[in-house]
Amino acid sequence: MRIIMLLLTALVFLLIPSCRSSYVGSVVSVECHNAPSAYYIDDSLKIRLINSVCPGYAFKKERLLDYLEYFVIGYSSEFEIDEYKVWDLISNLKIETSVIPRKMPNVYDVKGNFLKSSPVAGLALSPNWIWIEIKTKFICHTALAHELVHIIIWRTQKVHADPDHEGTEFSGWTKKHTRLIKRVNSQLCELGI
Numbered sequence: 001m002r003i004i005m006l007l008l009t010a011l012v013f014l015l016i017p018s019c020r021s022s023y024v025g026s027v028v029s030v031e032c033h034n035a036p037s038a039y040y041i042d043d044s045l046k047i048r049l050i051n052s053v054c055p056g057y058a059f060k061k062e063r064l065l066d067y068l069e070y071f072v073i074g075y076s077s078e079f080e081i082d083e084y085k086v087w088d089l090i091s092n093l094k095i096e097t098s099v100i101p102r103k104m105p106n107v108y109d110v111k112g113n114f115l116k117s118s119p120v121a122g123l124a125l126s127p128n129w130i131w132i133e134i135k136t137k138f139i140c141h142t143a144l145a146h147e148l149v150h151i152i153i154w155r156t157q158k159v160h161a162d163p164d165h166e167g168t169e170f171s172g173w174t175k176k177h178t179r180l181i182k183r184v185n186s187q188l189c190e191l192g193i
C-alpha cells in the first residue's frame with residue numbers, strides 16, 4: 001500500500017510540471033456596454049488590442065505576449081535579424097479581433113493564385129492595423145503570424161505588404177515565410193496557446 005502511495009506521489013509530481021507548461025486556451029469573452037474595448041498589451045510595445053463587435057472575443061493579454069515572443073524569436077533566427085529589430089517592426093500595431101468571418105474580393109492565396117472573391121481569416125488593413133478572425137480558443141489557429149509577416153514586409157518595403165505571397169507579381173514573401181508561420185503555429189498549438 002505504501003509503495004502504491006509513493007508511486008502515486010511520484011506520478012503527481014511528474015504530472016504537475018507538464019500541466020504547468022501548457023495552457024487551456026488563449027481567448028476570453030469581452031463584455032462591454034457601449035463601444036468595443038481597446039487596450040495596450042504592453043506599455044513599451046504599443047500594441048493595441050480591440051474587438052470588432054461588442055460583446056465579443058479577444059486574446060488573453062499574457063497568451064498574446066507569449067505568442068509574439070515565439071514569433072519574434074522564430075523570425076529573428078530564420079532571417080538572421082536581431083530580436084529587438086523584429087519587436088520594433090511589429091510595435092505600434094492595432095490588432096482587431098472578431099468571431100464574424102469576412103469575405104474579400106480580389107485576393108491571392110498563399111501560392112499567388114488570384115481569387116475573385118474568398119473568405120479571409122485575417123487582413124493587413126494598413127501598416128499599423130491588422131484584422132484577425134477568432135475561430136477557436138487558440139491563437140495558433142488564427143492568421144496572426146501570417147498577418148504579422150505582411151506587416152513586417154509592408155514596414156520594410158514601405159510600398160506594399162506583398163499581397164500575392166509566394167506569387168511573382170509582388171515581391172517580399174518567400175517560401176521561408178510560409179514555413180516559419182507553420183512552424184511557429186504548430187509549436188504554439190503544442191503549448192496550447
Ligand SMILES: [Zn+2]
Binds near residue numbers: 146150163165
Ligand atoms: Zn496574406
